[in-house]
Amino acid sequence: MLLLRCVHSLSRISPRSVQRYQVAPALATCGLHRCSGDQRSYQRAQSPSWTYALTGLLAGTGAVLAYGLQHHKGQQAKTSEVQTTEKISAFPIFSQEEVTKHRSLEDGMWVTYRGSVYDITEFVAMHPGGDKILLAAGGALEPFWALYAVHNQEHVLEILSTYKIGELSAEDVKKQQTVKSSDPYSSDPERHPVLHVNSLKPFNAEPPPEILSDSYITPSAFFFKRNHFPVPQVDPASYRLHVEGLPGGTLTLSLEELKTRFPKHTVTATLQCAGNRRSEMNEVKQVKGLNWGIAAISNATWGGVKLRDVLLAAGYRPDVAQWALHVQFEGLDKDMTGTNYGASIPLNKAVSEEGDVLLAYEMNGEDLPADHGFPVRVVVPGVVGARNVKWLGKIIVSAEESSSHWQQNDYKGFSPGTDWDTVDFKSAPAIQELPIQSAITTPEDGTVIDRDREEITVKGYAWSGGGREVIRVDVSLDGGKTWHVAQLRSSDEGKAPDPSPPLGKAWAWKLWEITAPLPAEIKELEIVCKAVDNSYNMQPDTVPPIWNLRGVLSNAWHRVKVKIREDLSGE
Incomplete structure (x- = not known):
């Protein structure tokens, strides 16, 4: 069946597309033959033969343009070329902003990979994986192709190279922000354009639902984003975590101490926003909150130290449970008044050997991305996302719940008959475990x-x-x-x-x-x-x-x- 799908895809190739694989040998040494008109009319050189391209497409049958093309053999030289591309490349230079404008068949479908820009408009009809290729438009291939490892083949790179039209600017390649502004969100990290944005400032977005079922582990780039404030800029070298409220006094730990003093553990856990699928409630009667679809939920493998181990090091003893009931978390993110995001969980969840609560510094085998709490966040498995505090700065063992707005006056459930005139937030417990x-x-x-x-x-x-x-x-x-x-x-x-x-x-x-x-x-x-x-x-x-x-x-x-x-x- 896959072979038939690919043959069917190849039958739709236009004569113009075929010509790409029949470039004159004289052009092979110059790398690009520039034609008049639109940038997408460039004829690509250094292409494989038509037979090789056919073999490549057949070998890649069923592949989907979707999460990060892996490093392939023999590409080290090309990588070094990218670093100096603006000085020696005959290709034009494009900004990420320009690339993002090309996200449809009408405007052209552009993607980037390792500092190069590709116009894949004409390839869409040929793609063996169907229309999922549209998800990559306007953004980087890296957060797509690693999800579909079949793309990690030489012939796929060869085919991609025939669609090259330019280079990405050095500023965008390095992801350096050269212009500062008074906008508190100006230093927020870049996000992939495939995300469905529910709020830009603060940034809240979810992936297309079909991406979720394509991989058991959700790639970090596509993991739903739930922020309440601007993403804080944290220097890992000067980062300090403070643990308070225990008989031993305040314990202060650097990131390096967290990583070296305590055993590392990994936990694969799903996080879900309390408002996931809120849009369906809006169809019944309007509610207050972001209009989340079904994808405010994702799954990742988290790496870090157990909260229990840190609390023990800070002086936790069994008798603490005679007066303490909660563990509060305070993030480094804050609003314009200086109020930090905060939440808390029951003490018994925090100190249980079976609770698996982590102070995570890794997500899917890499450092936490900025949007997901770099350098340290709390991961509370089985508990609503609101308690999984990011950019963790302080832990407090206390007899009281967190006094934060998000613990006391939000993220609570009420009867369908309760409205904003009659609601009493003190009458309902804060959401912890979520339902089926x-x-x-x-x-x-x-x-x-x-x-x-x-x-x-x-x-x-x-x-x-x-x-x-x-x-x-x-x-x-x-x-x-x-x-x-x-x-x-x-x-x-x-x-x-x-x-x-x-x-x-x-x-x-x-x-x-x-x-x-x-x-x-x-x-x-x-x-x-x-x-x-x-x-x-x-x-x-x-x-x-x-x-x-x-x-x-x-x-x-x-x-x-x-x-x-x-x-x-x-x-």
């Missing part, structure tokens, strides 16, 4: 498919808070009249059943998938999913009974509608 959750990541709502496909594949994610394991996901194609059981996976290592985690420590989501025949004589599918955890908690079937004024804890059955297009050819 699942959603459909593909197909998206409004998709149209042909009847001759005969079957449909549905994918999604499922997760439950508190370490409860998802044990089943039910999927319906007819609005809930009949049901199928989806196949679950908790890794990227094939589709064989994965072993269950220890009881109470299912911190990470499960991805699920099902392929089912299209029901006969139905012109529109209403696809529904619902998950069940090992406590047999189940999702409610509709949104109205769980609606609340802040739009949090939205976990009703997720529904998408797909239209079936009948064969109109008469065959």
Whole structure:
């Protein structure tokens, strides 16, 4: 089937595209033949032969332009060339701003890779992986291709090279900010343009849902971003973490001390924003908050030290639990008045050997990105994202919860009958563990498919808070009249059943998938999913009974509608 898809893709190649692979030998030494007109009309040189290109496309069948092309053999020289490209390259120089303007077939689809700029507009129709290639438009390929390792092949790079039109400016390559302004957000990090932005200042965004089900571990570039203030600039050399409230007095630790004094642990854990799927509550009745879709949830492997170990080093003893009930966290991010973001979790979660609470300094094997809390953040597995405080500056063991706004007057659930005139935030506990959750990541709502496909594949994610394991996901194609059981996976290592985690420590989501025949004589599918955890908690079937004024804890059955297009050819 994959071979047929690729042959079908090749059959759509335009004569102009074929000409790319028939460049005159005389041009091979100059690297580029500049033609008049639009920059996209350049003829590329140093191209593989048509036969080699065909072989390359076939070998790459099923590949999707999506997360970071890995370093391939023999490219060290090219990397060094990028560093001096503005001095010696015959290619024009483009800024990232100019590249970002080219994100559609109408405006041209440009991407960057290792300091070079490529116009892949004409390749879109040929792409064996379908229209997911559109996600990369206007941004870097690095945060896409590593997700699909099939691109880590020499022939893929050769094909890409034929679409080169320029070089990225040195400033953008180095990601240096040369202009300072009074805007407190001016030093925020760059983000990938594929993200769906719900708020620019502060930055809050989620990835396209289909990316979530493509990889068990969410690449950091695509992990949802939830910020309350500008991203703080923290010097790792001068960073200090203060631990207060214990009999031993204040313990102050540098980043280096955190890394060297305590054993390192890794935990794969899913984080979910309290407002995930808030948009569905807005459809019932308007709520206050960012209009999150279904992708304010992601999964990563975190590396760091256990909070328990640090608290023990700071003087924690069993008798502390006689008066202390909470552990407060204070971030280095703050508003214009100097108020820092803060939150807290129960003491028993913080000090439990089974709680796996981390002071994380790594995400997916690398230093924490700036958007995700560099240099240190709290990761509280099984607990709402709001308590996983980023840019951690202070830890306080206390008899009281955090007094911050986000602990006392936000991130709480209320009855559907409670409105802003009657709400009493003191009457409800702060959200900690989240309820059972699942959603459909593909197909998206409004998709149209042909009847001759005969079957449909549905994918999604499922997760439950508190370490409860998802044990089943039910999927319906007819609005809930009949049901199928989806196949679950908790890794990227094939589709064989994965072993269950220890009881109470299912911190990470499960991805699920099902392929089912299209029901006969139905012109529109209403696809529904619902998950069940090992406590047999189940999702409610509709949104109205769980609606609340802040739009949090939205976990009703997720529904998408797909239209079936009948064969109109008469065959």
